[in-house]
Amino acid sequence: MVTPIISPSMLSSNFADLSNEGQRMIDNGADWLHMDVMDGHFVPNITIGAPVIKSFKATRPHAFLDCHLMVSEPEKWVDDFADAGADMFTFHIEASIDNTGLLIEKIKKAGMKVGIAIKPKTPVEWVLPYADKIDMVLVMTVEPGFGGQSLIESCLLKCKTLREKYPNLNIEVDGGILVSNIDQCAEAGANVIVSGTVIFKSPEPAKVISTFKESVAKFN
Numbered sequence: 001m002v003t004p005i006i007s008p009s010m011l012s013s014n015f016a017d018l019s020n021e022g023q024r025m026i027d028n029g030a031d032w033l034h035m036d037v038m039d040g041h042f043v044p045n046i047t048i049g050a051p052v053i054k055s056f057k058a059t060r061p062h063a064f065l066d067c068h069l070m071v072s073e074p075e076k077w078v079d080d081f082a083d084a085g086a087d088m089f090t091f092h093i094e095a096s097i098d099n100t101g102l103l104i105e106k107i108k109k110a111g112m113k114v115g116i117a118i119k120p121k122t123p124v125e126w127v128l129p130y131a132d133k134i135d136m137v138l139v140m141t142v143e144p145g146f147g148g149q150s151l152i153e154s155c156l157l158k159c160k161t162l163r164e165k166y167p168n169l170n171i172e173v174d175g176g177i178l179v180s181n182i183d184q185c186a187e188a189g190a191n192v193i194v195s196g197t198v199i200f201k202s203p204e205p206a207k208v209i210s211t212f213k214e215s216v217a218k219f220n
């Protein structure tokens, strides 16, 4: 049994007004806020780092910050993100293949929840040895780096495998999630939904968020 969690991707927000944009999402029913951290090396784009997370948290202390680190050497940033007030630290297994176990322990010790993300071409088997030691697996449904891409349907098979093996695990999907494909994601076992373009562009974000939540509740 898992809880539906909607985590709007702040990548699609107006960065000049990040704090108010985050509050607007919470007022519209968001459970978490998804903070996309990109370093221009692991992915071909640069966004925000720990100082922005820290400023955000200072203005919105009750917001749950679901930080997705699309960075090389994620272990370098654990202390900074813990100090900044990150609630979830999700790193990519492709960037931590030699030290995954140690990194999980380091994140836990720093007081954050732990997520592991996998890119579309990474087999789900890579994450299985760690799935019962962490709080969430993030199955990327687009190549990380940019919002507004189309969902790669084959990635949902990974959600199916994970849900069959781990009925209580948080499984997050991120990239190209729409009202028209949310049922497919939820049926595959995803319960944490990241969506940027669709929620931020909608004149009625509360409606989109509640549609996503109802779909997850229907299938999980």
Ligand SMILES: O=C(CO)[C@H](O)[C@H](O)COP(=O)(O)O
Binding pocket: 009, 011, 012, 034, 036, 068, 142, 143, 144, 145, 146, 147, 148, 149, 174, 175, 176, 177, 194, 195, 196, 197, 198
């Ligand atoms: O991690 C991301 C890109 O790397 C974004 O969170 C993701 O693409 C969500 O945006 P959209 O809903 O527009 O696809």
